[in-house]
Amino acid sequence: MAAAIDMPVTSRPIVVAPMAGGPSGPDLVVAAGGAGALGMLAAGYKRPADVVAEIAEVQERLDGPFGVNVFVPAAAAWSRQRVDPASTDTEARLQADRVALEAFRDLLAQNGAHVSVPGLDTGDHYEDKLDVVEAARVPLVSFTFGCPHPEIVDRLHASGICVAVTVTTTEEARTSAEAGADILVVQGYEAGGHRGTHRAAATPNQLDHLALLPMLTDVGLPLVAAGGITTSGDTRRALASGAVAVQAGTAFLLSDEAGTSAAHRMGLTDPRLGSCVTRAFTGRPARGLRNGFVERYDEYAPAVYPGVDTMTKPLRAEAARQGDIDGISVWAGAGWRAAREAPAAEIVEALAP
Template sequence: MGILDGVDVPVVAAPMAGGTSTPELVAAVNGAGGLGFLAAGYKSAEAMAEQIQQTRALTSRDFGINVFVPDRDSAVPEARVAAYRERIAPEAERLGVEPGRAEWRDDDYSAKLDALLATPVPVVGFTFGCPEARDIALLRGAGSAVLVTVTTVAEARAAVEAGADVLCVQGAEAGGHQGSFVDDGERTVPTLDLLAQVRAAVDVPLVAAGGITGADGVRAALAGGAVAAQLGTAFLRSHESGAHPTHKKALADDRFTETAVTRAFSGRRARGLVNRFLR
């Protein structure tokens, strides 16, 4: 169940939720010798299954699917949510939109696990937490390798103890959400430093993620003990990416060169381009 069995290039395309990771992008990465990943986050189990089917029609090579682990212990008081809604109201009015209502959801987690057990995929990844050991064992029994994203040594040890085959070690440079088990503070350890710490603590294959944008970064990750490097932002402007055209344009705009970590987008810490909304 090696995550890189049959992979020619030690590059993993990061699963980017919200429509960015597409079956076409997975197929393109696979066709270039890497390992493509779909993102199940923000999708129903049915929509996830449909994208898996589409991907299988486009590539015969292994690919992965990433699932969000629901955080049941971080409910935010309604008053704080209401206050945030008021803060963004002027921006919403400027854009001619109405803020939606906030509500807790489990992102169809149980249904997604059932679907992945019924129709296994080669690699199942998890972000924002570690599945229960029982669920990992069931997925492995169905023939899937299980990958868990970690941002600290403690998370790495917990994931290995639960039975994870592979860890995605996400450093502070990573774009998008910080995949920590609990959003209890900004993760600040650089990717290569965290990779060394985790490598000394556990004995499973590691995929390095965070700020890796090209060949030199991949080589550095491999030299640091990773079996592969995961890249996300590097694929955003590709033709196969489902990123919004405005986002693609901003990534190449010299006015947007700074990034910062914010909670403004989803409530969880995420790194994004510094723009009017983030400020």
């Protein structure tokens, strides 16, 4: 196993969370870095060529560290619990998933939304994106939805890349440490967007980051607290509880530099909507605002990712084009009311301890 790599040094103990789907583009990453925070590009859902272009733009514009977040597909995730592949009935699971997706498709059709059941998971171009971040020698690469294989971690370490893994439980933390991770991003239930559970079907716990931090200190890795960070007081409390930094995303959704869509921005200011965790849009538990789509489909969406996500994506895209906030995924953390329109640098300053 290669030697550990230290977390990139910034003047503020703040990471601007990677938010897939638009918000975390080069403009936000550069603005965050310029303010002394660590900005993160979100590689999830993007084509590898687009990730290459975004990394190149940030490297051109920013004289400082930044990171890239990569989704770990289920087939590539590593676990300490060595499972004999022969003991897992993969075909039966895939068939059950397909039956569940077909039932969800039929339900959507009853409401006038006609979509197709997707084919096999493409893995979000995982291997290609690993090649991209390795070739670019990105200072930090974080992983979500699972733990990368130790060989992947060693490979990134050999290129001088710091490796972080999002965790929500002690088992996920220990698995990530054994794989060779340098940093754990400790995600509490308050966090917006997808929960970082390492299994899509897992029911996420309801522990906030302040409860999780002391549970993970004996793992022996630096901890970054994520979830509900909206004030300098939140940052101070997380640091006092053992974190070396905080990761905030929702606080930046309305920032001038965020690529948040117009419909998403409208949803964040709609007084009708409240916070919830739902599988309705993607099949994975994710925190957002409870709109019409969630009301209609939350109890019916199967725990099949990325199948549900692929099915609902064209519906959400059309809703966004029409400015229909009841048809889009309004991802946001529990503290979304504190989000405000302002330059990212101003928000970084407000979160600083």
